[in-house]
Amino acid sequence: MKKTHIIILVGIAALIVGLLTYSIDLSTYDTITSARAKPGKYLHLIAKLDKTQPITYDPINNPNYLEFHAVDSLGAQTKVVYRNSKPTDLEKSERIVMKGKMEGDHFECKEILLKCPSKYKDNKETLKKGVSETTSY
C-alpha cells in the first residue's frame, strides 16, 4: 500500500471519528410535553409566544432576566426564563426556536431564534398585511 493511500485512510478515519464525536453532542427537537418528560436535558423547543400571558422584562432592575410563556402547536404551555436581554422582535415573532432545558416549572432557555414575518417578505400573508399598512384610502 502506498503512503498516500494510508494517509487518505487516516483522513477518512479522522473524519468519521470527528463526525461521531459530533453526534454525541447532538440534541433533539422536542415538543413541550416531550421536553417535560426529560427534565435537565438540553434540547430544542419549537413553540410560539403565548400572547395571553404577560411578558416580564424590567431592564432597569435586571437587564438579564426575561420571562414569558410559550405554547406549542399541540397546545401545551410552559413558562420560559431567558437570562439575557429581550430579543427585539419577540412580540412579533410567529415562531420561536428555544434552546435550553426544562427545569422545574419552567424552560430555562439559553438561546432564542425568532422567526419573524418582517424578515420574510415572500410570505403571502405578510404581503397582504403589508398592503394595508402601505396603502391608505
Added chain:
Amino acid sequence: MNFTGEQLFPGQLGHLFIILSLFAAILSTIFFAKGSFAKDPAAQNMWLRYARGTFIFQVVGLVIIFSIVFYICANHMYEYMYAYKHASKELESKYLLACIWEGQEGSFLLWSICHGILGLIVIGKRKAAMVKGWEPYILTVISLAQVCLLLMILGVYVFDVRIGNSLFTLTRNEIDAPIFSRPDYLSFVKDGMGLNILLRNYWMVIHPPVLFMGFATTIIPFGFAYGGLVTKNFKDWVKPAIPWTLLSACILGVGIMMGGKWAYESLSFGGYWAWDPVENASLVPWLILISGLHTMLVFQATGHSLRATHLFALLPLCFVFYSTFLTRTGVLGDTSVHAFTEAGKAINVMILMLVMLFTLPSLILFAVRYKSIPAIQKEENSNSREFWMFIGSLVFFFSAIFIIVKTSVPVINTVFGTSIAPPEDVEFSYNKVAALIAVLIGLLTAVTQYLKYKTTRKDYLLKKLVLPTVIAALITVAIAMIYPLTYSKQGAGFLGAIYLAFFAAIYSFVANAMYIWTTLKGRLLSGGAAIAHGGFALLLIGILISSANKQVISSSMVNGINFAAGTDPMTKQQDDPLENLTLIRDVPTTMGDYLVTYKKDSLGHEEGRKFFELEFLRKNKQNEIKERFVVKPDVYIMKDNNMSSNPDTKSYLYKDVYTYISFALNSAKNQDTAQFDIREMHEGDTAKYSKGYIVLNAVQKNPNNERFHYGPNHLALGADVTVYTNDNKQVKAMPVIEVDSMGVMHRDDTLYAQNLYLRFEGVADNHHIKLGIKESSQLIDFVTVKTYVFPFINLVWLGLIIMAIGLVVSMVQRGKFSPLQTAITLGFVTIALGYMFLFAGG
C-alpha cells in the same frame, strides 16, 4: 379592467428579454457543445462563431434586464411586485443596487451577469495561453448554467406550475387583497416595503457582487476539468486552469470575509464568524478550491495527483450549487439566522435539479474516466514538496467534508424524517476541530516551502528551518508570558490546542516571511505562494488572539454586581455570565477599564434611526482622565416598533472596543407630563416622596464643589439635601438657584435612579426655601448595552488582504501579465481591499 397609472411597457420589455436571453443561452449551449465535438475545423469554426454570437446576445440581454429592474426600482413603480417588495421612497440612492439583490430573483440575475462577464473574458482571451483550445468546453458549461439561472427568473406557467419567479410580475396579480380590484388602486399604494433595515449597510452594496463573482468563478476550473474528461486530454488543461483557480480562490475568499466583516460591523451577533450554515456553505467550495489549486501545482511540477486534481476542480462548483440549495430552499429552517426562505415549491425543485444536473454527470464522468487518467506508479518521496502539498490538500478537503456533513443535518432530517438538532455549543463543536486543522495547516505551510520537488537533502532542510523554528518558538513563549491567551471556558486541553495552533500559525508566518527574505532574496513577485501563506498565517493568528482573548466587559462577572437595587436572586449563577449592562442616563458605570456614561440620544437622518451617545473614560489610579472617547451605537425603530441594533466600534491598532445596544426604550410613548410639587422647607426639615424622604441639610451661599464653582461675585444659593431611599440608600443632591443679569436660573438636580427631579424654586419667609420635587411619569432614561473588547482583530483583516495579494501575485505571474497589467492589478487590489477592510468603517 383598465388600471390607471400603470406603466406596463418596461415589464413587458424585461420579460421579452428574459425569454430571448433564455433562448440565446439554450442555443449557445448547443452550439458550444457542437463546436467542442466537431471534427472538421471549418465546421467547428462555424459552430463556435454562432455560439459566441448567441452568448454575447444573451449577456447583452441580461444587462438590459438588469437596467430595467433598476429603472423600475429607482422610479418606485409599485405596480411591479419587485419594486413594491424591495424599494421604498425613503431608501437612500446608494441602496438602490442593494435592494435589487435583496431578493431571490435579483440575486440569480446578479449571479448570471457574473457568469456572463466571465464568459466574455474567456471568449476574449480564447487565443491567449490561459484559455487556448478550452474555450468551447468552458463556455458549454457556463451557457448551461445560464440556462438554469434564467429558468429561475422566467416566470412562465406550464400547466399550472410556474417555472421561475419573474422580476416583472405585477403587484395586483401577486397579492390577493380587495384594493387591487379598484381601477385606481395605484394611487393608494403610497410606498414600497423597502430594503430590510438589517441590510442597510454599505457592505450590502459590495459584498453580494463580490461573493457571487466568487461563486461564478468556480465554474471555470469545472469547465477545464470537464473539457479534460470529455476529450481524454487529461493533462493539458491544468496549466491554463491555474491562474483562473487563483482568481477564484482570491475573489471567493475575499467575498466570504466581506460577509464576516459585515457581520462584525453591523449585526449584533458579536463576531465575524459564527459557523452559521450560510457561512459554512460558502466556505466549503473555497476549501476544496484551495485543495485543487495545490494538486494542480503538484501535477505541473511532478506529474503526480492528476486524479485528485480532476475531482477537486469539479467539486467547488457542485458545492456552490449545493450551498444555493441549502440557503435558498428553506431546508435549513431553524438552524440558520440568515438563510433565505423558500420561494415556492417549484423553485425548490428547480434548484435541486440544478445541483443534480451539474453534480451527477460530472462525478459519473469522473468515475468512468478514473482509470484512464494517468497516474505515476512510483510514489512521492516523503521528503518531497509534492508529498506534503498533497497532504495539505487532503486536510482541506476532509475539513470541507466535515463541515458540509455537519451543515447538512437539516437535510438529513428532511430525508430520513429524524429530528436531530445542533448541539448545545455549536461554535465549540466546530472550533475544536478547526483548532487541530489550524495546527496541521500552520505546520505544513511553514515547512513545505523549504522542501524541493522530487527530493530534498536533509541538511539543506535542517539548515533552512532552524532559524524560523527558533524565532517562532521564542515569539510564542514571549507572547505567552506578556500577553497570555486566556480562553479557559473549554478547559485546559482546548487552551493547549489553541496554543499549539498559535505556535503553528506564528511558525508559518515567520517561515514564509524568511523564505521571501532568504530564498527568494526579496523578489516579491516570485513569492506569491509565500505571501499568500504568510497572509493566511497572519489571519490564523488574528483569529486565535481575537477569539481566545475576546472579553465581554459589560459582563456583570467583570463588574461585580450590576445593579444592586433589584438583582434577581435567581440570576446569580456562576456558570452563566450575564453580559448585558444597563446604563442609566448620566450615571457613570464601571465597565472593564472604563467608566461609561450614557450621555444623550440623537436622531439620525434616516427615519426611525436613533443614536445613543456613550462616553467612555479611562482613569489612572490618581483619578486623572487618561482617555476619553464617545461611541454612538444606534437602533432603528421600525414602523411596527421593533428594533434593529447596530454596533459602534472604537478601533485601536491593537484592539477594538465594540458596543451595541441590546435593549432600548421606545421614546415615542414616553413623554414627561409631571409637574414640580413645591414644598416650603427649613434647614433640617423633611419632605416625603413616594420612594423615601428628603432632608434639607443646609442652604449654601455660592456653593463651591465638584459640580458648581461659584465665587464671591456670584449670587447663587444651593440646597444641600440628602435623599433617603426606601431601599436604605443615601444620595446627596444639590439643586441651585442662580441670579445674574439674565434673570433667575434653576439648576435642577436629577436622581435618575430614583426618577426624582429636585429644583430650588425660590426663597420663602422665615428662612424657608421652596424646594420643587418632581417624580417623573416618564420611565427612567436608560439603555442596556453589551460591550466586547476584541484584541488584535486588525490582524484578521490584514492577514486576509495579504493572502489575497499573494494569490493575485501568483495569478499575474502564471497568467503572464505584462508589467503594466501587473502593476495596475496589484495596485487596484491592494488599495481596494485596504480601504474596504481597514479604513472604511460602518
